[in-house]
Amino acid sequence: xxxxxxxxxxxxxxxxxxxxxxxxxxxxxxxxxxxxxxxxxxxxxxxxxxxxxxxxxxxxxxxxxxxxxxxxxxxxxxxxxxxxxxxxxxxxxxxxxxxxxxxxxxxxxxxxxxxxxxxxx
Amino acid sequence: xxxxxxxxxxxxxxxxxxxxxxxxxxxxxxxxxxxxxxxxxxxxxxxxxxxxxxxxxxxxxxxxxxxxxxxxxxxxxxxxxxxxxxxxxxxxxxxxxxxxxxxxxxxxxxxxxxxxxxxxxxxxxxxxxxxxxxxxxxxxxxxxxxxxxxxxxxxxxxxxxxxxxxxxxxxxxxxxxxxxxxxxxxxxxxxxxxxxxxxxxxxxxxxxxxxxxxxxxxxxxxxxxxxxxxxxxxxxxxxxxxxxxxxxxxxxxxxxxxxxxxxxxxxxxxxxxxxxxxxxxxxxxxxxxxxxxxxxxxxxxxxxxxxxxxxxxxxxxxxxxxxxxxxxxxxxxxxxxxxxxxxxxxxxxxxxxxxxxxxxxxxxxxxxxxxxxxxxxxxxxxxxxxxxxxxxxxxxxxxxxxxxxxxxxxxxxxxxxxxxxxxxxxxxxxxxxxxxxxxxxxxxxxxxxxxxxxxxxxxxxxxxxxxxxxxxxxxxxxxxxxxxxxxxxxxxxxxxxxxxxxxxxxxxxxxxxxxxxxxxxxxxxxxxxxxxxxxxxxxxxxxxxxxxxxxxxxxxxxxxxxxx
Numbered sequence: 309x310x311x312x313x314x315x316x317x318x319x320x321x322x323x324x325x326x327x328x329x330x331x332x333x334x335x336x337x338x339x340x341x342x343x344x345x346x347x348x349x350x351x352x353x354x355x356x357x358x359x360x361x362x363x364x365x366x367x368x369x370x371x372x373x374x375x376x377x378x379x380x381x382x383x384x385x386x387x388x389x390x391x392x393x394x395x396x397x398x399x400x401x402x403x404x405x406x407x408x409x410x411x412x413x414x415x416x417x418x419x420x421x422x423x424x425x426x427x428x429x
Numbered sequence: 430x431x432x433x434x435x436x437x438x439x440x441x442x443x444x445x446x447x448x449x450x451x452x453x454x455x456x457x458x459x460x461x462x463x464x465x466x467x468x469x470x471x472x473x474x475x476x477x478x479x480x481x482x483x484x485x486x487x488x489x490x491x492x493x494x495x496x497x498x499x500x501x502x503x504x505x506x507x508x509x510x511x512x513x514x515x516x517x518x519x520x521x522x523x524x525x526x527x528x529x530x531x532x533x534x535x536x537x538x539x540x541x542x543x544x545x546x547x548x549x550x551x552x553x554x555x556x557x558x559x560x561x562x563x564x565x566x567x568x569x570x571x572x573x574x575x576x577x578x579x580x581x582x583x584x585x586x587x588x589x590x591x592x593x594x595x596x597x598x599x600x601x602x603x604x605x606x607x608x609x610x611x612x613x614x615x616x617x618x619x620x621x622x623x624x625x626x627x628x629x630x631x632x633x634x635x636x637x638x639x640x641x642x643x644x645x646x647x648x649x650x651x652x653x654x655x656x657x658x659x660x661x662x663x664x665x666x667x668x669x670x671x672x673x674x675x676x677x678x679x680x681x682x683x684x685x686x687x688x689x690x691x692x693x694x695x696x697x698x699x700x701x702x703x704x705x706x707x708x709x710x711x712x713x714x715x716x717x718x719x720x721x722x723x724x725x726x727x728x729x730x731x732x733x734x735x736x737x738x739x740x741x742x743x744x745x746x747x748x749x750x751x752x753x754x755x756x757x758x759x760x761x762x763x764x765x766x767x768x769x770x771x772x773x774x775x776x777x778x779x780x781x782x783x784x785x786x787x788x789x790x791x792x793x794x795x796x797x798x799x800x801x802x803x804x805x806x807x808x809x810x811x812x813x814x815x816x817x818x819x820x821x822x823x824x825x826x827x828x829x830x831x832x833x834x835x836x837x838x839x840x841x842x843x844x845x846x847x848x849x850x851x852x853x854x855x856x857x858x859x860x861x862x863x864x865x866x867x868x869x870x871x872x873x874x875x876x877x878x879x880x881x882x883x884x885x886x887x888x889x890x891x892x893x894x895x896x897x898x899x900x901x902x903x904x905x906x907x908x909x910x911x912x913x914x915x916x917x918x919x920x921x922x923x924x925x926x927x928x929x930x931x932x933x934x935x936x937x938x939x940x941x942x943x944x945x946x947x948x949x950x951x952x953x954x955x956x957x958x959x960x961x962x963x964x965x966x967x968x969x970x971x972x973x974x975x976x977x978x979x980x981x982x983x984x985x986x987x988x989x990x991x992x993x
Contacts, residue, residue: 322884322911325767325813325950327798335708337659367887367909367923370867373860378928378939378964379867380887382905406910409920410884413913417882 754879767882867926896937
């Protein structure tokens with residue numbers, strides 16, 4: 309299960325395309341049925357039914373107003389430690405949302421692929 | 430110099446024959462010379478006839494064979510006897526035939542003979558010899574006369590003109606070997622798999638779609654072999670640490686330990702190499718799985734010839750090419766990298782299900798692949814690069830001609846530009862009595878096709894400021910997070926702002942030439958355009974901002990405060 313989870317988590321973050329992920333899964337030294345079963349368990353667990361496709365992540369974040377700096381600027385451009393920490397927090401929050409969004413979209417892509425390619429789950 | 434020629438004796442040699450065969454060689458119009466040749470042996474002619482023509486026939490059990498004419502021109506010739514053929518009596522090869530072939534137990538000689546058969550491109554004979562020869566390895570190891578890898582090497586060189594024949598050959602060899610490889614060592618098995626299942630070519634891919642049996646057998650075996658390699662690999666073993674060698678030559682115990690350490694090191698090294706090659710090759714092999722949709726038996730049982738009238742109708746028909754992401758305003762003549770495209774024949778052709786099953790799409794040129802490829806319908810998954818893919822619809826029931834019924838071009842595009850638009854319903858940000866402007870932007874990739882299989886991100890770039898913004902020169906734009914794409918729209922909102930700056934104001938400009946990048950799967954990020962975040966200050970506190978076609982949006986100093 310750990311090997312399947314590892315491949316799927318790499319796929320989730322965009323390291324592999326769908327076909328690459330499928331190939332890597334079937335490279336594992338276990339039967340196809342076992343692999344698909346483990347995929348199913350993983351997808352059931354990880355696909356969030358409450359995922360809202362409209363909650364888009366941001367490409368660039370605005371730093372705290374007091375800094376006067378433009379959106380998307382590097383954290384290192386902020387000298388004030390408090391403002392820097394606040395900006396880092398905002399960036400981290402957006403990163404989390406980006407990763408979550410990416411993961412949910414990728415997993416849905418995999419599910420669609422498995423169904424369309426008749427490797428039905 | 431020697432020259433080989435073949436004499437077909439099968440029509441006179443009874444199955445049971447195990448003794449020598451008489452050959453009669455016509456020396457002149459009246460004179461025949463008798464030559465006795467032991468089964469599996471050779472005839473050697475030492476005299477060169479003046480007319481250059483020798484007539485050869487054989488007599489077995491008192492019955493004269495047909496006469497064979499052979500032209501010789503040298504002093505010495507070797508006539509190799511071909512025992513295996515089912516041309517006349519439909520006789521199957523037996524193990525004893527093969528034993529005869531390899532009776533000399535000379536690897537070189539046998540390999541020579543196999544090579545001759547391969548060169549002669551006689552598929553029937555080649556297949557039978559392959560099967561019987563390979564079945565030797567399913568027996569006890571001592572019965573295997575030739576080194577397995579030598580045989581496999583020769584067999585895998587059998588290139589026949591028809592790729593269908595080629596795949597059937599591979600099918601028969603792979604099935605035969607994989608059924609019976611329990612006597613092989615792990616290394617032999619691994620090399621065997623690597624040798625017999627090379628990277629599928631576009632041609633063999635299409636033919637493979639019929640041979641489910643081979644595919645599934647091979648896949649199972651890949652998994653078995655990989656599993657065994659994995660089990661034998663010691664994950665704790667560090668290849669970076671070379672075995673410690675004690676060079677005291679007189680110390681027997683130390684010498685034994687040295688040998689053992691080197692052996693273990695070499696074994697672990699080899700296993701890792703094998704694992705790498707196995708994973709590489711098997712991943713290519715497994716990419717065929719989605720294409721396998723029917724078993725060969727099903728295919729053959731259901732086959733019903735498509736008549737000429739239908740074929741003509743198919744040839745004249747227009748293929749429906751509809752992308753799955755068929756969003757409004759998209760370019761329908763081009764398709765994005767990795768995009769899924771539905772191909773189908775018009776319903777009016779009225780093919781029976783069995784007839785339709787004989788139609789398959791093949792990718793003649795291009796890096797994409799098919800899903801659910803059957804009956805003239807398929808999902809083509811476009812390749813990951815810019816290319817003009819050429820897809821052909823073929824009738825696989827007629828593999829000899831593999832006549833192309835229809836050809837369809839798929840122009841595959843990758844993003845080469847983009848535009849930004851201000852988000853619908855959003856406002857221009859400004860704070861009263863400050864230099865400030867900003868907007869929310871949405872990104873659309875161009876050309877206008879679907880890139881849903883790609884990821885997008887902003888790259889890194891240093892800013893360049895002039896005048897009032899001079900101090901901002903060198904401000905780095907960090908690399909952004911990977912963002913998914915829906916159709917041609919990036920699934921993210923960009924916040925583009927000047928920040929909020931106070932008096933005293935002065936003239937100046939700031940440019941941030943941010944590279945926009947895409948990637949497909951595990952491939953590296955590719956920059957495809959520059960999105961310039963541009964700010965202008967006219968010295969009055971008026972702020973102007975634009976990015977990649979969105980804007981410029983301007984806010985005067987005394988404009989009322991507004992959010993996005």
